[in-house]
Amino acid sequence: MNKHINTSQLGGGTTWERPIRAPELTSNRTQEDVDLWWQLVDRVIEVATHYRWTKSEVARRLNMPGSTFSQWFSGNLGQGRLDNSNAIVQRWIELVEQNAAFAATIPQSPPYMRLRGSIEVMETLAWAQLCPDLVMITLGAGMTKTTSCEHFAKTNPHVFLATLTESTKTVHGMLTELASELDVQEHNPARLARAIGGRLKRTGAGTLLIVDEGQHANDEAINQLRHFVDVYRCGVAIVGNEEVYRRFSKSKQGPSYAQLKSRVGKRLQRAKPYIEDLQAYIAAWGIEDEGCVKFLTGVGMKGGAFRQIDKTMRMATMLAMAAGDAVALPHIQAAWKNRDVEDIA
Structure with missing residues (x-):
């Protein structure tokens, strides 16, 4: 058969x-x-x-x-x-x-962890959803922005998550990305913003739109997000790196910037991770040796934070497995050296 x-x-x-x-x-x-x-x-x-x-x-x-x-x-x-x-x-x-x-x-990374920093992100997103309001979250690279947003979107109803790139930084590019995420079918570009707004409004109270990698959005695109908050009463979270924060903290003049600044209900801005979060993440990798913890904490304080620890520990674990040993400081140091990212970290 x-x-x-x-x-x-x-x-x-x-x-x-x-x-x-x-x-x-x-x-x-x-x-x-x-x-x-x-x-x-x-x-x-x-x-x-x-x-x-x-x-x-x-x-x-x-x-x-x-x-x-x-x-x-x-x-x-x-x-x-x-x-x-x-x-x-x-x-x-x-x-x-x-x-x-x-x-x-290949070693697997620890699952999502409710660390102090990630809880701050979750609380800021909850504020945006429940008020509703426009919030801005700007954290350093590798500090769980995206993973926290993904976790929030998976565990809360009426939350939409879209990610911008250089190719979607304009108003039209961003709206096209949002339409895909919200399953909006509208082929007339002039009606796209209204169709997306209608979709957000139809979802009901407590709708949240998370825009990750928001540093790519130009000023006109960010102003369009402000429009969604004002007209359709949905929460919007602009999530990105420090570039977003610097753009709005500078004393730029003009009514558009005044409108944007006054609409931001809550800001979360942090350049470095909490030491306690780094140590909790290191512990999740099964590392208890004081020398290893100290070295990895230093790695985590560099640009890339948790991502640096994650990639270093993956390689260190592979090196230890190849030698038939448990992960020790020499493996971690060799992994960090092998990655050769000291100059760009």
């Missing part, structure tokens, strides 16, 4: 169904080729189902034309060779298995 695995919900209407017939034997196709083909077909189905890959995605990862992969997978090759395609698929499966085995050895 052939195997039938329906993955149509994964996109592309793909159905992973085991072929009924094997390729016919020809002058350029041996029984060994066919036996290997059966094995590879079963492995492709297993791998693709595990990773939720469509047939077109598997063909792309194989760097094989979709029609060629379809012919190989179905066994309908005509008089074409089987061994060449078998070799390509076999090498790919071996690579996938090697990558999976390596990924299993």
Whole structure:
């Protein structure tokens, strides 16, 4: 009985169904080729189902034309060779298995932690949602801005989280990103802001829009966010690095800046992490040795904060595992040196 695995919900209407017939034997196709083909077909189905890959995605990862992969997978090759395609698929499966085995050895970061700094972020977001109000959160790099916002969005209703980039810093670029996050369908650019505002208003009381990486937004885009608060009575949190804070702390003149400054109901601004938070995060990695804690605390006080500790501990753990040892100060120091980020931290 052939195997039938329906993955149509994964996109592309793909159905992973085991072929009924094997390729016919020809002058350029041996029984060994066919036996290997059966094995590879079963492995492709297993791998693709595990990773939720469509047939077109598997063909792309194989760097094989979709029609060629379809012919190989179905066994309908005509008089074409089987061994060449078998070799390509076999090498790919071996690579996938090697990558999976390596990924299993990579140390996992500690789960989200309610640290003093992250609680401050959560409380500021709650203020924006409940009032509703415009708030500004500016923290140094690697100080759990994004993870705290993601956790808040996952654990609270009516919260939308959008992330800006250099390509979405203008009003239109930002509105397009917000429309995608809020599932707003509006093809007329002139009506996009109103459609997004209507979506926020329809959600009801206690709606919060979190805009992460807000330092990318230009002044006009930030003014548009202020408009959402004023007109649609939703909370807005602009989250970013110190550039956002510096922009509004400078004595810029003009009515637009006066409007923006007066609308900000609460600011959270901090350049360095709390020592107690760094030590709690280090402890979550299972580090208790005083020398290790001191060294990692120094790492965390550099630019990148928790991210620096995380990346250093991942590499230190791998080095210790390779040597068959428990993580110790030499491993951590070697990992920090190996990362070679002292000049940019």
